[in-house]
Amino acid sequence: MHRRIAMKPFGLAVVLSFFLTGLLVSQIHEDKLSSTNEGKLFIRFGYDHSYRSSSAYVSKSTSKRNASATVYPAGWSDVLLAGIGYEYSNRLYFDLTYEYMNGLSYSRSEVWKTTMTDRFYTHVASEYKAHELTLRANYFVNDNRKDDPIYFVGGVTFSAQPVKNRFVDEDENETVITETSYRRFAAGPVAGVGVFWETGILSFMTELTIGSKFSLWKKEVSETSINISVSPVLRIRDF
Numbered sequence: 001m002h003r004r005i006a007m008k009p010f011g012l013a014v015v016l017s018f019f020l021t022g023l024l025v026s027q028i029h030e031d032k033l034s035s036t037n038e039g040k041l042f043i044r045f046g047y048d049h050s051y052r053s054s055s056a057y058v059s060k061s062t063s064k065r066n067a068s069a070t071v072y073p074a075g076w077s078d079v080l081l082a083g084i085g086y087e088y089s090n091r092l093y094f095d096l097t098y099e100y101m102n103g104l105s106y107s108r109s110e111v112w113k114t115t116m117t118d119r120f121y122t123h124v125a126s127e128y129k130a131h132e133l134t135l136r137a138n139y140f141v142n143d144n145r146k147d148d149p150i151y152f153v154g155g156v157t158f159s160a161q162p163v164k165n166r167f168v169d170e171d172e173n174e175t176v177i178t179e180t181s182y183r184r185f186a187a188g189p190v191a192g193v194g195v196f197w198e199t200g201i202l203s204f205m206t207e208l209t210i211g212s213k214f215s216l217w218k219k220e221v222s223e224t225s226i227n228i229s230v231s232p233v234l235r236i237r238d239f
Helices: 007-030
Strands: 040-059 067-072 074-087 092-114 118-139 152-172 173-197 202-215 221-238
Touching: 040 118, 040 152, 067 074, 074 221, 118 173, 118 202, 152 202, 173 221
Parallel strands: none
Antiparallel strands: 040 067, 040 074, 040 221, 074 092, 092 118, 118 152, 152 173, 173 202, 202 221
């Protein structure tokens, strides 16, 4: 199942995450030596246009003995996001972001058996949405964001995905419909690059990130995403 999804984005996300982790450890160590840091609290909300490519099992029921199929939903999806961030220093920014993905679907039909008198068809359909929570760290390349607003993104995403599967088996005599609904959970790294447009109390963040997620507890889904986002950022407190 997992061979269907190219692993290059996943590998790049992991490498960038480790690279960013090293920068963060170094930055935190330097900041501890200084007592002049001023923390700032932000909230942000925005829009993410996300291309997602998945490989997933579609099962007729929760029983392992029942038939299943592998499907490959892929396409662009609209994602709404909201989060809260903390500016630890001029170069280090943490945030916790919630995202809602409005859904991807896949369907296919095939003839799986033909006799002299009958033909047997199977129609498979799968649809899922996503509620995702991402813990991120942003590392800025310059203390002065107006001179150089570029930053690197690294983090980990946890995803809860309501899933609906539908099997339709039919022949010349009857049609049997089997539907299942459940919630699966997935997690994985995210990494990328962004630009922080600091304009005062209300600023803006634009990002290009990539990520990969794998289902937890059982090998059911693998997903790769490319995300383009823009979000206003409102400073709500200095302390």
